[in-house]
Amino acid sequence: MADFFKPAARLDLIPPYLFKAIDDKKAKVKAKGMDIIDLGVGDPDLPTPRFIVDKMMEVVQDPGTHRYPAYSGLNLFRKAVARWYQKRFRVELDPGSEVLTLIGSKEGIAHLPLGINNPEDINLMTTPGYPVYQMGTLFAGGFCHFVPLTRENGFLPDLDDISPLVARDAKAFFFNYPNNPTAAVADKDFFARVVDFCREHQIIAVHDAAYTELAFDGFKPPSFLEAPGARKLGIEFHSLSKTYNMTGWRLGMAVGNREVLAALGKIKSNIDSGAFDAIQLAGIAALDSDQSCVRENCAILQERRDILVGGLQKLGYDVTPPKATFYVWLPVPKGLTSMGFTTHLLEQAGIVTIPGNGLGTPGEGYVRLALTVPKARLEEALARLKKIG
Numbered sequence: 486m487a488d489f490f491k492p493a494a495r496l497d498l499i500p501p502y503l504f505k506a507i508d509d510k511k512a513k514v515k516a517k518g519m520d521i522i523d524l525g526v527g528d529p530d531l532p533t534p535r536f537i538v539d540k541m542m543e544v545v546q547d548p549g550t551h552r553y554p555a556y557s558g559l560n561l562f563r564k565a566v567a568r569w570y571q572k573r574f575r576v577e578l579d580p581g582s583e584v585l586t587l588i589g590s591k592e593g594i595a596h597l598p599l600g601i602n603n604p605e606d607i608n609l610m611t612t613p614g615y616p617v618y619q620m621g622t623l624f625a626g627g628f629c630h631f632v633p634l635t636r637e638n639g640f641l642p643d644l645d646d647i648s649p650l651v652a653r654d655a656k657a658f659f660f661n662y663p664n665n666p667t668a669a670v671a672d673k674d675f676f677a678r679v680v681d682f683c684r685e686h687q688i689i690a691v692h693d694a695a696y697t698e699l700a701f702d703g704f705k706p707p708s709f710l711e712a713p714g715a716r717k718l719g720i721e722f723h724s725l726s727k728t729y730n731m732t733g734w735r736l737g738m739a740v741g742n743r744e745v746l747a748a749l750g751k752i753k754s755n756i757d758s759g760a761f762d763a764i765q766l767a768g769i770a771a772l773d774s775d776q777s778c779v780r781e782n783c784a785i786l787q788e789r790r791d792i793l794v795g796g797l798q799k800l801g802y803d804v805t806p807p808k809a810t811f812y813v814w815l816p817v818p819k820g821l822t823s824m825g826f827t828t829h830l831l832e833q834a835g836i837v838t839i840p841g842n843g844l845g846t847p848g849e850g851y852v853r854l855a856l857t858v859p860k861a862r863l864e865e866a867l868a869r870l871k872k873i874g
């Protein structure tokens with residue numbers, strides 16, 4: 486590279502990559518020929534349901550889908566999102582102004598701060614959490630104020646604990662339930678309290694709802710938009726990725742407050758050219774289906790959860806079975822750090838986990854396990870844990 490080239494200063498804002506040490510160790514363990522059980526990645530191992538793939542194969546043959554998509558998304562897709570929200574949450578959305586198609590929700594989350602933040606703005610976000618809330622904020626020249634999730638507060642933010650000075654200056658509040666990584670769930674009362682808090686301090690509420698469909702024991706996680714007044718001051722991100730095992734397809738949506746969505750849409754129309762129409766048409770088939778594929782998916786995940794959590798409890802771990810998400814948030818044994826336990830599991834048992842502190846300081850003392858491997862592999866992981874004691 487020419488010796489005058491230097492990456493932009495904003496890249497220096499990216500916090501140190503805490504998983505580097507883990508990646509190196511993983512490579513070493515692999516090189517030794519050890520069989521690795523990867524419980525690290527939050528990426529479903531199960532395939533996209535057949536009827537969605539079939540729909541894609543059909544519509545991709547139509548040259549009509551090969552052209553530039555509409556910026557805010559195919560009308561038909563936005564209508565299907567509105568139907569799905571109505572059926573699932575009893576939330577009425579105007580597909581024309583209250584739904585925006587995204588190229589996966591990560592794309593929308595990362596771009597949102599460019600549409601709502603000025604340099605030096607503060608955004609609140611719960612931590613440990615999905616790193617993209619922070620990255621999007623930093624890239625837009627803003628700062629983050631982290632609201633801790635701890636076992637004592639049920640991994641729900643203590644809104645009274647947020648300093649009024651910080652709340653006064655904050656522009657947006659990012660939160661996510663069912664939660665990655667803690668697997669905590671929120672009820673409508675909590676969402677109502679967030680509405681009150683955001684109204685009082687004039688903050689835009691930004692809820693990430695990626696996991697509402699992955700829930701167990703008959704539990705139905707609510708949408709933030711079910712809270713009265715929510716759409717007056719907030720939006721919700723959702724995604725087909727986790728619900729329909731479609732992470733590679735890149736299809737999501739933002740719904741709720743029309744002014745906030747218009748700001749995001751304006752940024753997007755100047756950066757990307759929308760999601761592939763064929764993918765949106767396949768997405769409609771997914772949203773309009775009887776959702777039996779989602780129930781089957783959850784049954785598989787629930788069985789895995791029961792095997793893993795039951796096995797861990799038998800081994801003496803103090804772990805709560807998650808009500809939703811495909812994560813288990815495991816407190817590390819006394820005397821160990823997240824990183825120490827992660828290393829121990831990797832080197833001694835070939836089990837990959839995510840150290841909780843890598844997702845935010847209050848995650849210290851935990852590791853995140855993902856239920857994204859078949860049950861035989863979970864049983865094998867438990868057998869190895871038993872062996873290493």
Ligand SMILES: *Cc1c(COP(=O)(O)O)cnc(C)c1O
Nearest residue numbers: 589590591615665695724726737
């Ligand atoms: C997986 C995930 C997303 C988004 O995924 P997309 O594939 O970009 O839609 C968003 N938020 C959280 C917390 C996630 O875990």
